[in-house]
Every structure is written in C-alpha cells, then in structure tokens.
Amino acid sequence: MISFIFSCDKKENYKDVEKSEGVFLSGKIIPDSHFLGDQKCKECHQDQFKSWEGSDHDKAMEIADSISILGDFNNQKYTSQGVTSHFYKKGKDFYVNTEGPDGENHDYKIVYTFGVTPLQQYIVQFPDGHYQCLRTAWDSVKNKWFDLYPDFKVVHSEWLHWSRGGLNWNNMCADCHSTNVRKNYDEATHSYDTKFAIIDVNCEACHGPGQEHVTNVNELGKDYVASGSFQMTTDTSPQELVDQCARCHMRREQFSEAFNFEGTMLDHYFPQLIEGGLYEADGQILDEDYVYGSFLQSKMYQNGVTCTNCHDAHTLKLKYDGNKLCAQCHVPEKYDTTEHHFHQPNTESSKCINCHMTGKFYMGNDFRRDHSFRVPRPDLSVKYGNPNACTGCHEDKDNAWAAENFKKLFGEVDSIHFSEKLAPGITMQPDGHVGLIELMHDKQQPDIIRASASKVLSNYNAQNFVEEYITLLNDESALVRGATVDALSSINTTDYTSYFLPLLEDTKRTVRIKAFYGLGGVTEAEIPEVYKESYGKVKQEFFLHLKTNSDFVGTRMKKGDYYLKQGDVAKAIISFESALAIDNINNQIRINLATLYYNTQQYEKAEEAFKIVIEQEPEYGPVYYSLALMYAELNRVDEAIVQLEKAVKKMPENIRVYYNLGLLYDKQQDYKNSEKTFIAGLKVDATNESLLYALAYLYSKSNQTEKAKNIVYRLIELYPNNQEYKSFLNQLERRV
Known part of the structure; x- marks a missing residue:
C-alpha cells in the first residue's frame, strides 16, 4: 500500500509527512479537517451514497434522539440477573435507571445509540471522558429489551460490569464504529479525551480522508486517476482488500497510536x-x-x-x-x-x-x-x-x-486438512506437538494456521522446540514471524534473544515491537552498535504501544513483565499495582504482586495480597500453598501448617503440598502426622522420589530402621544410578 501523504495545512500547523525512512512509519495523526464528510462525497458519488445511507456502517453510532433510538423508553422495566433497568423519557431526552459501579441504582442519560440490527446498544457518559455501553440492549427484530449475557452474573465491582472496562466504548468499541478515532487515554488520571472526525463509519473510514482526493479531482478534472491517499479502489488486490476490511472485522491487538492509513494492517494491528x-x-x-x-x-x-x-x-x-x-x-x-x-x-x-x-x-x-x-x-x-x-x-x-x-x-476423507x-x-494430546511442528513449516498451509501452530506449540514448553522456532524468524509470513517471536519470548532466558536483533528492522511494526519485547532481558548497552539506531526507534514504538493500550489490564501487566525482564523490580511492582487499580478483583495480578512483594521482603504486603485472593477465591488451592511457603520461610511454622492443610484439601493431586507439609510436621517433631502425610502423598504417586526419600529419612531418624531400609530398597530399584541411596542403605545396615 502507498503511504498516505497529507497536504500542508498551515492553519492547523500540520506539516507534510515525510516519506518513512526505511521501514519506520511516520505515525502522524490525521487532522479531522481532512475528513470532509459523506455529504461532500455525495456530490460526485450519489449512487454509492444512496447505497451506503441507512447501512450498518451509517448507523454504527449516532447521537441519541427520537429518530435514532429504536428501543421502547415509554416507562419500561426489564429485569435480568437480579438487576432491574427502568427505561424512560424526560422531555426530549432518554434515560435509564440501573445498577451503577457502586452496586446502587442511578439515573443515566442516553447520549449515543450504537448499531441498528439485529440489536441496538445505548451509551452513557461517565466522568473523566469514559463512555459506557449498557448491558441491556434492544432487539430490533423482535422489538424487546434483552440481556446481552443472560446466563452470566456480573458483580458491580467486576471489570466485566457494564460501567467498567468490559463495556467501555473508548477502548472496546470506538475504533471501529467511528471515523478517525483517537482514543487519547491518560494513564495517570485514568481519563479519556477521545475524538473522532465523523461519528459513524462513513465513506472516508474505508477510502481515506477526502481532502487530497477532492483537491486532485478539482485540479485535474478528467485527467484524475485515483491514487495516493485513495483506499479500497477497484485496483486494490483481493487479499489487500481483506486486510483493509479486517481492521474492524477481526479480534486483534492494537500496535499504533491511531489508524492513519500508513503501511498495512500488520503495522497497526495483530490478529x-x-x-x-x-x-x-x-x-x-x-x-x-x-x-x-x-x-x-x-x-x-x-x-x-x-x-x-x-x-x-x-x-x-x-x-x-x-x-x-x-x-x-x-x-x-x-x-x-x-x-x-x-x-x-x-x-x-x-x-x-x-x-x-x-x-x-x-x-x-x-x-x-x-x-x-x-x-x-x-x-x-x-x-x-x-x-x-x-x-x-x-x-x-x-x-x-x-x-x-x-x-x-x-x-472416506481423501485429503488431509490442517x-x-x-x-x-490445541487439545494437548500427548503427541499433538508433532502435527503442530509440521503445520508451522508447511508453507502450503494458510499463514494464520502456521502462526497459530507456532503459538499453540509453546503450550508444550517452548524451551523444547527452540531450534524449530529459530528457523521461522526469517519466514516470509509476518504472522508467522510475530507468533514465533512471542513463543520464544515466553522462555525465561536471554540465550536466544540475539536472533531477535534483525527483527528490529522488520517491515511490519507489530513484529518489530514484539521483537523489542523479546529483547527485554538485554540492556540497551548490550545492543550491538549496528542495531542501536533501530533499537532506539523501536523502543519509541514499543512504549507508544504500551501508552496507547494502557487502559487495558493486560498491557499494564505486559509493562510489568518487561521491567522484570530488565531486572527493574521496583518499576514492575508499580506496573502491576497500576493494573490492579483498574481491575481490583483480578487475582492473577494480585498473585504476581504478592510474589514480587515476597521476593523483595515486603512480607506484610505479600500476606495481605495472598489473603485477599483467598477471600475472593477460597477454592483456589495454589494461593494457600504460596502463603504457606512464605510463612515457613518466616519461621511461622504453625501458620504454614494450617495453610498447607487447606492446600491439601484443595489440591489433593499436588505432590509438593504433601512433601512440604510432611517436612513441617517433622520440624515440629510431630512425626505421626509427618508419616501420615508422606504416605498420603505416595498414594497419589507411589514412585515419587522426594516423598520416598523424606519418608525413609523420617523412619531412619526415629529408629524405625527396617521401615527405612524397605523404602531405600525401593529407591535403589527405581533409581539405580543414584549412589547416595546405596550409601544411605549401607548406613542403615551398619546399625544392626
């Protein structure tokens, strides 16, 4: 695709965009004035305008009024999951009384409609520039109110509540329902100043801003040929057209600050x-x-x-x-x-x-x-x-x-389908990795299948397939390169990061940014001189990517993970704390934080975090185990035993819980419970080396020599090359 070159507009102090140096795009934001609106397009393209008018694109978003609103606001009530929403009018305005973020009912004015068929949603303005989509929507086919998620109970404090992140218009919806959207999120104040040029998906959302097009038409007349800034023409190749439509018709992660028609889809989004x-x-x-x-x-x-x-x-x-x-x-x-x-x-x-x-x-x-x-x-x-x-x-x-x-x-099926x-x-069959490796390298398969195979293979432990992955870092498919970088980045080592260096100059922004994250374990001083300039440029792209998406919990966690790779634990903690601030019941974040607190000897904070997880998710066994290990290290043995006893009940298949609980009973000289715990663990895994040795040692020191010898015989049988077990047996036999 030809990069879009803007005309100079001195009034807005907006200069021409220079052609990108190498693979790096300008990233310039397009001024709203460059979008002239559908009425201007209509002057020359009346048939196309007539077709577009009233379409789902045209009705993607509108100001709420008596014409745009389809729902019944005539004093109607609808109840779902214990929440009653009351839809009514006040003068010319439309309102709903429903549960808010504090769990209490409040009156909210409807400011925008969202979509038209088969359903229409309604948007409410919240403080600090937040706009929220109601969970109750209007079925425009059956003409009735309904719950978007009728079988899914959401508590008002959850991220998925309509008043919070899950149904936030600014970050979940706006980019695809309006034209020239800039989210303008401020992480420090958790506020938005979201802007758009056109409220709906108008002609220019697909074809690009019309200013240059109209200027060229006026100047060239019959000699005009669509080029440059004009997008989605009859000359656009089939697969390129799919990519251009895809930016709004795919589930994806955003990598550019705002879509500006530069580069290709993979310069802005990764599917x-x-x-x-x-x-x-x-x-x-x-x-x-x-x-x-x-x-x-x-x-x-x-x-x-x-x-x-x-x-x-x-x-x-x-x-x-x-x-x-x-x-x-x-x-x-x-x-x-x-x-x-x-x-x-x-x-x-x-x-x-x-x-x-x-x-x-x-x-x-x-x-x-x-x-x-x-x-x-x-x-x-x-x-x-x-x-x-x-x-x-x-x-x-x-x-x-x-x-x-x-x-x-x-x-019979006569061909092999991917x-x-x-x-x-995907279903994690024991030999499932074999087919995934074949798919990764089979260039006759669709790129998304090869990339997905690369991603899924990491579930079998990416460390085991490093050589397979490295061969794909130069693959002609950007999707495959991106997925492969992600897989290698998941390995907690810097042994392979040198392979990421050339990808700092990849032709796709998404791959460059992924490669930079993969290099997180390498300091800037360690970057070879030949890549320093590219490293500096991609560093800017990476942190702009983080800034743009910092209203997502996952991005704040990603920032924390990057700082951990860099060895900056203090900044990692700040990043995870900020993630928890916008999703206070996300216990994956809280457990990460508790671990970091523990590792930095902030024991009170760690204990508080573990206890909150237990309060919110009392059936989650690993948190009892983690808290117990901390107590044990702090020599709070009795408290550690209590938590491990709970962990055994929650995770009866976890051998490490039995092992550590048995050791703590032993430390407290409670040999009866220690023996009982080790034996219970061996009922789960009769050949577990750690449990067998711990039980043998317990029998040995309590002078139950014959029992100890029987266990050591079993260890020698299972692990004949371990000389320590033979020495242990000799010691026991000398006691007789």
Whole structure:
C-alpha cells in the first residue's frame, strides 16, 4: 500500500509527512479537517451514497434522539440477573435507571445509540471522558429489551460490569464504529479525551480522508486517476482488500497510536490467532472471533476471493440470495444438486451456507457465520468434541451417527486438512506437538494456521522446540514471524534473544515491537552498535504501544513483565499495582504482586495480597500453598501448617503440598502426622522420589530402621544410578 501523504495545512500547523525512512512509519495523526464528510462525497458519488445511507456502517453510532433510538423508553422495566433497568423519557431526552459501579441504582442519560440490527446498544457518559455501553440492549427484530449475557452474573465491582472496562466504548468499541478515532487515554488520571472526525463509519473510514482526493479531482478534472491517499479502489488486490476490511472485522491487538492509513494492517494491528478457548480445536469459531481469523483459513482466501465478491461494498448486504451467491464460482449443476448435498432441493437444508458456513449467536441475538468455508468433519467431532454442521441440524443425533452417515454418503476423507493436525495440539494430546511442528513449516498451509501452530506449540514448553522456532524468524509470513517471536519470548532466558536483533528492522511494526519485547532481558548497552539506531526507534514504538493500550489490564501487566525482564523490580511492582487499580478483583495480578512483594521482603504486603485472593477465591488451592511457603520461610511454622492443610484439601493431586507439609510436621517433631502425610502423598504417586526419600529419612531418624531400609530398597530399584541411596542403605545396615 502507498503511504498516505497529507497536504500542508498551515492553519492547523500540520506539516507534510515525510516519506518513512526505511521501514519506520511516520505515525502522524490525521487532522479531522481532512475528513470532509459523506455529504461532500455525495456530490460526485450519489449512487454509492444512496447505497451506503441507512447501512450498518451509517448507523454504527449516532447521537441519541427520537429518530435514532429504536428501543421502547415509554416507562419500561426489564429485569435480568437480579438487576432491574427502568427505561424512560424526560422531555426530549432518554434515560435509564440501573445498577451503577457502586452496586446502587442511578439515573443515566442516553447520549449515543450504537448499531441498528439485529440489536441496538445505548451509551452513557461517565466522568473523566469514559463512555459506557449498557448491558441491556434492544432487539430490533423482535422489538424487546434483552440481556446481552443472560446466563452470566456480573458483580458491580467486576471489570466485566457494564460501567467498567468490559463495556467501555473508548477502548472496546470506538475504533471501529467511528471515523478517525483517537482514543487519547491518560494513564495517570485514568481519563479519556477521545475524538473522532465523523461519528459513524462513513465513506472516508474505508477510502481515506477526502481532502487530497477532492483537491486532485478539482485540479485535474478528467485527467484524475485515483491514487495516493485513495483506499479500497477497484485496483486494490483481493487479499489487500481483506486486510483493509479486517481492521474492524477481526479480534486483534492494537500496535499504533491511531489508524492513519500508513503501511498495512500488520503495522497497526495483530490478529488473535487460533487457540483453545477462543476457537474450537479445529479452527471453527467459538468465542467472539469476528470474521478475519476464519476467512484466512479458507481456500477462498487462498484463491483470491475477497469480501466484495459476496458483500456489496456500500449496502453491506449479500449480492445474491440463496445458493445463487455461491454459484458465482461453483457450478450449480455440480453442487446445487441432491447428488451433492443429499437434501430436499430448495430447503434450508440444501443451502450451501448451512453446511459450509455454520454459525453461532453472539451478544444474545446476533447470528454470525463462520467464514472458514469448511467441509463438515463429524469424524473430528468424535475425537475432539468440536461442532459439525450435521448434528447442528440433526439435534437428536450424536457425532458418531453423523460420522458414520457422512462416510456412507461421501466416502472416506481423501485429503488431509490442517484441522487434523491442529486439533490434537490445541487439545494437548500427548503427541499433538508433532502435527503442530509440521503445520508451522508447511508453507502450503494458510499463514494464520502456521502462526497459530507456532503459538499453540509453546503450550508444550517452548524451551523444547527452540531450534524449530529459530528457523521461522526469517519466514516470509509476518504472522508467522510475530507468533514465533512471542513463543520464544515466553522462555525465561536471554540465550536466544540475539536472533531477535534483525527483527528490529522488520517491515511490519507489530513484529518489530514484539521483537523489542523479546529483547527485554538485554540492556540497551548490550545492543550491538549496528542495531542501536533501530533499537532506539523501536523502543519509541514499543512504549507508544504500551501508552496507547494502557487502559487495558493486560498491557499494564505486559509493562510489568518487561521491567522484570530488565531486572527493574521496583518499576514492575508499580506496573502491576497500576493494573490492579483498574481491575481490583483480578487475582492473577494480585498473585504476581504478592510474589514480587515476597521476593523483595515486603512480607506484610505479600500476606495481605495472598489473603485477599483467598477471600475472593477460597477454592483456589495454589494461593494457600504460596502463603504457606512464605510463612515457613518466616519461621511461622504453625501458620504454614494450617495453610498447607487447606492446600491439601484443595489440591489433593499436588505432590509438593504433601512433601512440604510432611517436612513441617517433622520440624515440629510431630512425626505421626509427618508419616501420615508422606504416605498420603505416595498414594497419589507411589514412585515419587522426594516423598520416598523424606519418608525413609523420617523412619531412619526415629529408629524405625527396617521401615527405612524397605523404602531405600525401593529407591535403589527405581533409581539405580543414584549412589547416595546405596550409601544411605549401607548406613542403615551398619546399625544392626
């Protein structure tokens, strides 16, 4: 893509952007005045404007008034999860009375509408520039109020409460629902000054700011040719068009301060890869994954099909109804037949999309189809439990029935699909790593599959596959390079970081920033002279990335992790404390903090943090164990024993708990409970070396020599090369 070159605007003191030096982009923010608005576009593009007007893009966000609001605010009440929301009018304004961040009900004025169909959300203004989306939304198809998450109880103090981070417009929604959005978050005050040029997704959100375009048209007239700043034209390649649409139609992490049409999608965002909990094991949609991550898996994408082959670019509607849409490419005489689909013609069951584009409901009533366009594989459902189109319709049948009948109709599967290698890895099968490694290196596979395989492989301990990873750092796919850097960065060592140095000059900003984070264990003074300039530039990109996303808990934790890599524990603690400040019930942060407090001998703070975790999550066993270890080190043995006894009940399979509890009983000369604890642990793992040795030692010092010898015989049998056990046995035999 050609980088956007802005015209000079002295009035705004905004200078021309110089061409990027090497791979580094300018990062300049586009002034709002460069966006001229849809009415200006309408002057020349009346047909396109007419198509766009009233579309989901046009209605993405509007000022709340009697025209834009679809919901019933005529003194209506709706109750869900014990919370009653009262929707009413006051003069020309619209209000809701509902539970606020303090757990009490308050009156809130509706300032914006969000979306139009199949649901419409409503936005409330909070202090310090925060705008929040109500959890109760309007079903614009069935004309009723409904809860976006009816089965999910959220306490008012949780990050997911509508008044907090989970439904915050500024960071969760704005970037895709308006044009030229700048979030403008201030971490110090936890406040926003979010700005946009156009309230909705207008023409220029896709085609770029119109100022230069209009100027060139006026100056060149009939000689004008769309170029430079003009985006998404008929000359845009299919895959590039997918990337341009993707910035709003994918689950992703942002890496630039604001989208300004420079570079490519991977200079601004990195997509969510396919992994457990977010996607099904075979790559089908599971969580709210949007479209991009699915479409990149498809053969359609690999063969040059793009968004506008199916969707009208301006109305956003499908170009054709029914199987006629697919028949643009797939010969109907071959595919739209009972010999192919085995269902009654002209029924829902005979529609291509119902076999090859299954879907899920999100946000309560929003049905979205999986864009990976896959052949149903009920045989994989039998193995891994992922859904398939067959049992999605035949709800009275099981996966085994579907697999058997699929085989009868279509025969054996005659090709290997990536899902057959991806699913075992995502589900952590013992040999699942084998297929993942094959996928990583198979350049015939979609890039997102190769990148995802790289990411998922790290679940098998990235340390075991360093050589495999290093070979991918120079891969032609930026997605693969980025995922591989992430995997290697998860290893707590600097042994491999020298391989990241060339990536400081990668062509994609996202990869450069990931490489910088991977180099976190290396001080600036240790960077070779040849890379110092690039290191300095990417350092600026990295910290701007952190600053831009510092309203997310994960980013503040990432900052803390970076400082830990740098050895600056004090700054790491500050970063984790700031993360806890915006999500006070996030106990992963609290446990990290407690560990850091403990390591820096801030024992009172560590104890307080551990106890809060226990109070909030009393069934979480590891926290009892951690607190006990701290007590033991502080020689508060009785308290340590109490916590370990609780830990045993919460984690009866954890051998280390038995081991440490037994040792503490021994220290207190409570040999009976010590013996009892070691034996209980051996019932879980009869060959555990530590427990066997501890029990033998206990018998030895309590003069139960024969019992001790029997245990040592077992140790020698299990570990014949350990000379210490043979020496131990000799000592015991000399006692006789």
